[in-house]
Amino acid sequence: MSRLADKIQDVFNEPGCAANQAKSDKQRKKGCSKPLQPGGAAGGCAFDGAKIALQPIVDVAHLVHGPIACEGSSWDNRGTKSSGSKLYRTGFTTDMGENDVIFGGEKRLFRSIKEIIEKYDPPAVFVYQTCVPAMMGDDIVAVCKVAAEKFGKPCVPIISPGFVGPKNLGNKLAGEAMLDYVIGTQEPEFTTPYDINIIGEYNVAGELWQVKPLLDELGIRILSCLSGDARYHEVAQSHRARAAMMVCSTAMINVARKMEERYGIPYFEGSFYGISDTSESLRQIARLLIQRGADAELMDRVEVLIAREEAKAWAAIKAYTPRLEGKKVLLITGGVKSWSVVAALQEAGLSIVGTSVKKSTKEDKLRLKEMSPDVHQIDDLRPREMYKMLKEAQADIMLSGGRSQFVALKARMPWMDINQERTYAYCGYVGIVEMVRQIDKSLSNPIWAQVRSAPPWDEVTWEERADAANAADDRQRAIFGRSARVA
């Protein structure tokens, strides 16, 4: 356990983290996540975070060491796409039973690794530690070491049991496992001055592929993506890239920074959401590559490509602006990417009435403030308040993750998925056009008038009922003195 405690301290101390730079030593040790609140918490655990971060490595067998709960209720539930192997979609778990709990689960884990290698022959087995075996003291590091020697295959322990913290901490611990056991363990056949890493991009709904053709056209090679559509050997060879783009800083800043420290790979934080962000990211990639020896003419080609793609995207969006102008959006994301999505929406002529910043860093919030000073930054919006906002038509559409979709739908308001399970991809120039198309499709659907109409025998309309419910809510709030925590 001390090894894990050290790792967590290390991650908490991350000097690359913008939020950390403003903290004292003591504050830093406490970490950035708020303490979990019993009976008032939601969201995933550290194991969840680790699995999310690494599962998009598609040819690896992801083995979850724990009782059935951890894998049995979560496998095959994320829309990250693969251009080849589908092994990552197979759910592997030791499915610990009572006997394993009493006698220890290490033997079962070892035999499970053996079975997987015999049956599926993956390039590597990733072993995820969960709460129960962590509690019992199963040493998965030792088991992985022995198994790797015995079977001649990398077996990578991912030490991130659920109870150590929230999802975000798990993302970082997954990154640590890559740094400790995978990155730098293989050499690429050849390298070019145009090799980059992309860190913190998971290829949800194939989003990486919306950008990859542009990089291909520029002759820029993604040596490794951590971890969207990645192969084990790519991650193992990623230390030979010339530059890196970090897509989601809160998830994997530790990886980007440590790769800079260890292998001299400079990185920048960028986004492929929104037209100008995409262009800026392409410029940054070119800038870093040129710094590290690529031909300066790369930048000229980047500018030509940007000019062409931006013109195409603007023209496509322009067709929608008369229909979308003035429509109001409520944005409830994990907060991690809220600023990049806000940029994208404003480019489409939509106005944003509020955005959640629950998980955003101080830097994110500042950036958002700079970009759009009028946007409400909502710290923590309860479902009931969300419902109220929608019912009072303070917004025309809500964009959020799947879990809160029914708050919008039950209020008979349009809703669009922009989270993990989304089926449409919104990256790059083509993605932003797709996103606008989807918003338009949702807003213009003829069902809205129908579902809001009262039955002919009903004397009270849904709006009147909503008004009554909201009034009652306000009265109660006045009595209990509670107020919506809207910043």
Add this chain to the structure above:
Amino acid sequence: MAQIVTSTKSCTVNPLRMSQPLGAALAFMGLRNCMPLLHGSQGCTSFGLVLFVRHFRESIPLQTTAMSEVATVLGGFENVEQAIVNIVGRTKPDVIGICTTGVTEIKGDDLDGYIKMVRANHPELANVALVPVSTPDFKGAFEDGFAATVARIVETLVEAPAEGIAPDADRINVLAGSHLTPGDIDELRDIIEAFGLAPTFLPDISGSLDGHLPDDFTPTTHGGVSVAEVAAMGGAAYTLAFGEQMRKAAVALEAKAGVPFTLLARVTGLAAADELMATLAKISGRPVPPKYRRQRSQLVDAMLDGHFYFGGKSVAIGAEPDMLLNIGGFLADMGCTVSAAVTTTTSPILAQVPSDEVLIGDLEDLERRAEDCDLLVTHSHGRQAAERLGVPLFRMGLPMFDRLGAAHQVAVGYRGTRDLIFAIGNVFIANIKEPDVNSWRSASARPDQTDAPATAH
């Protein structure tokens, strides 16, 4: 008699099974104004939440005691206490259902003791019912968690009728197993009410998870059976239990309030629906209503129309014990061979599954045994196997995240069985391989195929 076999693999591949706490949470969701609470790490709850949301396409009330590493080591009383206080403050529930998980069971948290201490510390919570249930992840399956919870709700909330008060002859308790959808429960309610009986369903997910638009948004369950209604179940004349998993609850109800019960293991198929009608006719003392006589004749006609497509087909099923018996029994009634049956946990009912062998295993086991079958029946996670095998998949059970209407799938009674014949029969029809000019040529090249019994199309 099926032989029950347990998988000897160390590694479970593509789990069929889900954990006990989730089954427990589903049962609690059938109580009105309830908040199910999982005593464990945050992830235990968030995984379950996502799973239920994707299946029911509804907001799901589910909370966590958010056990941290330190709380896990030192004991979780404070987390349980805080969670209950916070939930009451935020959502004002009538009842909180508290389920343990693997990690808090290992620690040895004494949940029943904790609840007593919470009661002692917080007299202001006296009007909130608290139902604790032990549901370790490392034992049993979804169905076991559901069953244990219903039994616990009966033990905790049902009140024994006062001395000398005669049971209400028109009132009937219905214990509804986890193999029933909200649509199934609605159908059963219609059938029971048609006999002039007033049923109380426990749990009743038909009102809470049936996908309707409530007038107001509540963070707890909207609909379901109320605490007061559950308390009054002791005064009913009779209990009908659906599914072997409900036996423990039925026995508990009999022990506590003296209500006799009948357990119906199956609800799908002509004989099963007949037994249901006959039982209700007996309990109510009324004849089977004309509506159901007509439905019965429709079902018989559907069986005649459908048997061409079911006869001789080989089917592989992955499902929890009660659902496995129900659907497997139905398919066997229609002339299918259940060539592979995989389930999640032990149950005395498994011996009755019409298959040579029932394996307690995973979807990898099912996939290996389903190579030559005509149909795969399991929940949505069977989609990868079906794709690899090139065999059609009929989705049944939970989770069903890649199709609409999971909550409204009805498979009980005459009408439900009739519709199921059409739904599955149409899958068979859609997959009939039309012969082409080379069909018999390639068949003769494989002599083993020429001896195969002709299937009726």
